[in-house]
Amino acid sequence: MTTPPFLQIEEITKTFPGVVANDKVSFDVAAGEIHALLGENGAGKTTLVSTLYGLHRPDSGRIRLRGKEITLRSSRDAIALGIGMVHQHFMLVQPLTVAENIVLGMRSPREPLLSLGPASQEIERLSRTYGLEVDPAAQVWQLSVGMQQRVEIVKALYRGADLLILDEPTAVLTPQEIHELFNVLRRLKAEGHAVIFISHKLDEVMAISDRVTVLRDGRVVNTVATAGTDKAALARMMVGREVLFQFDKPPAQLGDAVLNVRDLCVMGNRRQMAVRDVSFDLRRGEILGVAGVDGNGQSELVEAIAGLRPAASGQISINGRALAAFQPSDLLDLNVAHIPQDRQRVGLVMDFSVSENLVARLFSLLPFARSGFLQWKAIRENADGRIKEFDIRAPNSEVKARSLSGGNQQKVILARELSRAPDLILASQPTRGLDVGATEFVEGRLLEQRARGAAIIYVSTELEEILSLSDRVMVLHRGEIMGMVRPGEVTEEEMGLMMAGEKRMTAQEKMEARQS
Amino acid sequence: MLETLQQLLWSGDLIYATLRLTTPLLFAALGGLMCERAGVLNIGLEGMMLGGALTAYVVALRMGNPWLGILAALFVGAITGLLFAVVVVTFRANQIVSAVGMNILMLGLTGVALRAAVGLSIGQSPAPTIPIWEIPGLAGLPLIGPVLFAHLPFVYLVFVLAGAMAFIFYRTTWGLAIRAVGENPRAAETVGIDVIRVRYATVVWSGIFAAVGGAILSIGYLNTFQEGLTAGRGFIAFSAIIFGRYTPLGTLLASLLFGFTDALQLRIQAFGVQIPYQFLVVLPYIVTLLALFVAGRSKGPAASGLPYAPGEE
Numbered sequence: 050m051t052t053p054p055f056l057q058i059e060e061i062t063k064t065f066p067g068v069v070a071n072d073k074v075s076f077d078v079a080a081g082e083i084h085a086l087l088g089e090n091g092a093g094k095t096t097l098v099s100t101l102y103g104l105h106r107p108d109s110g111r112i113r114l115r116g117k118e119i120t121l122r123s124s125r126d127a128i129a130l131g132i133g134m135v136h137q138h139f140m141l142v143q144p145l146t147v148a149e150n151i152v153l154g155m156r157s158p159r160e161p162l163l164s165l166g167p168a169s170q171e172i173e174r175l176s177r178t179y180g181l182e183v184d185p186a187a188q189v190w191q192l193s194v195g196m197q198q199r200v201e202i203v204k205a206l207y208r209g210a211d212l213l214i215l216d217e218p219t220a221v222l223t224p225q226e227i228h229e230l231f232n233v234l235r236r237l238k239a240e241g242h243a244v245i246f247i248s249h250k251l252d253e254v255m256a257i258s259d260r261v262t263v264l265r266d267g268r269v270v271n272t273v274a275t276a277g278t279d280k281a282a283l284a285r286m287m288v289g290r291e292v293l294f295q296f297d298k299p300p301a302q303l304g305d306a307v308l309n310v311r312d313l314c315v316m317g318n319r320r321q322m323a324v325r326d327v328s329f330d331l332r333r334g335e336i337l338g339v340a341g342v343d344g345n346g347q348s349e350l351v352e353a354i355a356g357l358r359p360a361a362s363g364q365i366s367i368n369g370r371a372l373a374a375f376q377p378s379d380l381l382d383l384n385v386a387h388i389p390q391d392r393q394r395v396g397l398v399m400d401f402s403v404s405e406n407l408v409a410r411l412f413s414l415l416p417f418a419r420s421g422f423l424q425w426k427a428i429r430e431n432a433d434g435r436i437k438e439f440d441i442r443a444p445n446s447e448v449k450a451r452s453l454s455g456g457n458q459q460k461v462i463l464a465r466e467l468s469r470a471p472d473l474i475l476a477s478q479p480t481r482g483l484d485v486g487a488t489e490f491v492e493g494r495l496l497e498q499r500a501r502g503a504a505i506i507y508v509s510t511e512l513e514e515i516l517s518l519s520d521r522v523m524v525l526h527r528g529e530i531m532g533m534v535r536p537g538e539v540t541e542e543e544m545g546l547m548m549a550g551e552k553r554m555t556a557q558e559k560m561e562a563r564q565s
Numbered sequence: 566m567l568e569t570l571q572q573l574l575w576s577g578d579l580i581y582a583t584l585r586l587t588t589p590l591l592f593a594a595l596g597g598l599m600c601e602r603a604g605v606l607n608i609g610l611e612g613m614m615l616g617g618a619l620t621a622y623v624v625a626l627r628m629g630n631p632w633l634g635i636l637a638a639l640f641v642g643a644i645t646g647l648l649f650a651v652v653v654v655t656f657r658a659n660q661i662v663s664a665v666g667m668n669i670l671m672l673g674l675t676g677v678a679l680r681a682a683v684g685l686s687i688g689q690s691p692a693p694t695i696p697i698w699e700i701p702g703l704a705g706l707p708l709i710g711p712v713l714f715a716h717l718p719f720v721y722l723v724f725v726l727a728g729a730m731a732f733i734f735y736r737t738t739w740g741l742a743i744r745a746v747g748e749n750p751r752a753a754e755t756v757g758i759d760v761i762r763v764r765y766a767t768v769v770w771s772g773i774f775a776a777v778g779g780a781i782l783s784i785g786y787l788n789t790f791q792e793g794l795t796a797g798r799g800f801i802a803f804s805a806i807i808f809g810r811y812t813p814l815g816t817l818l819a820s821l822l823f824g825f826t827d828a829l830q831l832r833i834q835a836f837g838v839q840i841p842y843q844f845l846v847v848l849p850y851i852v853t854l855l856a857l858f859v860a861g862r863s864k865g866p867a868a869s870g871l872p873y874a875p876g877e878e
């Protein structure tokens with residue numbers, strides 16, 4: 050008799066109102082295996098592992114652990130069975146210390162009294178064993194995202210997890226941190242832990258996993274050994290068609306400067322200085338990538354240029370017009386397009402129709418309004434044209450924006466913003482949360498605009514995307530420019546060091562790097 | 566003038582009255598603090614106090630025993646807390662609206678119940694009251710003895726409870742669970758804490774604490790009950806939590822400040838200083854407002870006031 054696999058997932062089905070998130074999903078994971086779960090956004094990865102962690106009850110299907118069928122009523126059951134999970138959005142209590150977070154919910158040896166001293170020793174022991182450096186006495190809100198993730202992993206191990214689930218753990222990390230995480234995972238594997246590693250990035254899956262299960266639209270496409278497959282094959286399974294990894298990018302045809310930013314400082318929401326002394330120029334026909342770990346001043350920088358956030362000091366001038374305090378409505382006069390990061394709250398009015406959203410901001414102008422009255426015919430004709438041109442998948446132009454998928458919502462914004470042949474395009478994470486097809490579409494449109502002579506600022510946390518699309522890349526760390534580099538002339542490692550704030554350019558380089 | 570001021574402030578009476586007036590407030594405030602730290606905003610303290618005050622009075626009057634009155638108040642407080650928890654925790658109703666509703670309901674209900682239970686001689690019949698307990702040995706000390714150690718047992722108790730609450734919050738697994746639930750209930754749930762249960766427990770306790778605070782007013786100090794007896798003390802208690810920056814010690818100090826203000830205005834009145842008494846009566850409320858103003862950005866738990874639906878991503 051052979052021993053059964055460590056974990057068996059059998060025909061798990063989970064539906065939400067209107068969506069089948071998991072459709073008869075089956076695969077198994079062995080002890081000492083790193084098993085990747087690969088799939089696009091919305092494929093059902095998070096739903097599946099939430100079920101495995103007792104947060105959802107499956108509609109049908111079975112889970113076996115060490116050959117025995119288990120029922121999970123809550124995460125408490127999952128924890129008791131040795132299942133640990135690092136959620137996509139960390140589950141840490143910010144004002145508590147690392148040690149408090151780690152022992153939270155567990156019985157103390159001196160119940161009901163806390164015994165943080167011995168717990169801290171155990172935490173330090175685990176840290177050393179797995180190379181997960183954490184300070185038990187630090188408060189979580191003071192830690193970097195990478196450190197918080199280590200706390201989450203230690204938290205699971207402290208509870209004696211044999212199976213560790215990591216939901217998109219690399220999304221928030223710099224390349225170096227990803228490298229460190231992979232070392233930790235390899236150590237866990239060597240110690241006999243089973244690991245489920247969720248990602249939608251092919252390179253990572255190829256680098257770390259033993260086997261891959263690909264999910265698409267809630268169904269398992271296949272489970273394959275990583276050694277016996279390649280990126281192209283995985284991409285095909287994930288997307289359901291051929292995927293081009295490279296697009297043709299003609300060399301930049303630089304024109305006049307459209308945007309000059311000098312010594313710009315911008316205040317963030319928490320009254321901290323989110324952008325510090327940023328200076329750069331941007332010319333027609335150029336894409337300037339803005340790289341950095343999420344939350345390092347990228348959104349504040351873009352919002353300041355878009356006139357949505359006042360500059361604390363410094364100057365911004367567009368087409369030679371220096372304005373102290375912009376009004377968002379100036380964007381129209383200045384012909385600036387803004388593709389905001391939060392498309393659902395800022396980019397669209399979710400309860401307005403597609404046709405209305407397509408003229409938002411322009412609605413007071415001819416031909417959409419005459420003497421203050423909206424011209425519905427013109428608005429509708431405009432919508433029909435854009436829907437065709439941008440391949441927006443909507444039953445008709447009168448459905449609410451809310452009812453569209455994320456990719457199609459983004460197309461509505463692109464259609465509106467690009468329709469006026471803007472001089473400057475501010476694109477803030479325009480591909481976040483989109484599937485491969487929609488991502489390709491967005492990137493293609495931006496390249497078209499570049500060829501037409503638009504100046505583009507392209508913010509993304511995905512290094513690969515930035516490097517393939519940009520002509521120049523600015524790396525931000527805590528609101529400061531760490532480097533201004535050209536994609537062909539920099540390694541991912543250097544980029545990572547800059548993103549982590551460990552490598553910065555000199556004042557001299559800064560001066561020189563302003564101009565394209 | 567100076568002499569008057571000196572007499573006004575340098576007196577054992579003032580300290581005595583401060584402790585006395587702080588006690589009901591601090592009971593309610595500690596109760597409110599408890600559920601506030603678990604993420605449930607309780608501006609229903611006023612109504613809960615009122616319910617406790619009436620229950621204690623009626624039962625003490627009928628049974629002829631003040632301790633039974635206290636016991637009944639505890640019980641009614643727990644029930645009130647439980648009902649509030651059902652509404653705001655299970656049914657996830659807006660916590661502010663529900664609490665306002667409860668306050669209004671309690672104000673009306675206590676009026677009606679009072680007439681029903683005691684007839685028309687509203688609040689006239691004196692109920693037996695809780696006796697003063699002089700702490701043996703200490704009460705005999707010169708100067709401080711009569712000021713600090715000759716109070717209702719509840720006065721000593723509430724200060725002990727404030728200390729106990731600090732200990733529970735920061736030194737026990739329960740306290741850690743409460744703080745976590747108030748800050749990030751989802752995170753608490755993912756480590757197996759039953760968020761709903763924690764919130765129920767703290768809300769029930771807040772009902773009990775507030776009811777005892779009310780009972781002290783009716784059968785501790787007054788031996789009678791009138792409609793609206795609490796006169797906004799539940800709201801002052803709520804402010805004490807905020808001014809006290811959501812910690813037991815801070816809440817204790819804030820309650821002492823408000824208790825002191827109340828004692829001071831009574832004393833000024835008693836002194837017959839030439840200030841219209843209406844000005845004096847509003848003094849504690851003005852100080853409360855000022856305190857909230859000064860407290861400025863006193864930050865409550867991150868999940869405070871937000872209903873929690875378990876098991877959804």
Ligand SMILES: Nc1ncnc2c1ncn2[C@@H]1O[C@H](COP(=O)(O)OP(=O)(O)O)[C@@H](O)[C@H]1O
Nearest residue numbers: 065068070089090091092093094095096097878
């Ligand atoms: N709590 C929920 N309620 C309704 N629909 C949900 C819920 N969670 C996920 N979904 C839907 O289920 C599908 C799968 O989502 P998810 O598991 O988060 O995908 P992934 O993690 O692969 O990106 C999506 O269509 C998503 O909209």
Ligand SMILES: [Mg+2]
Nearest residue numbers: 094095096137
């Ligand atoms: Mg997910």
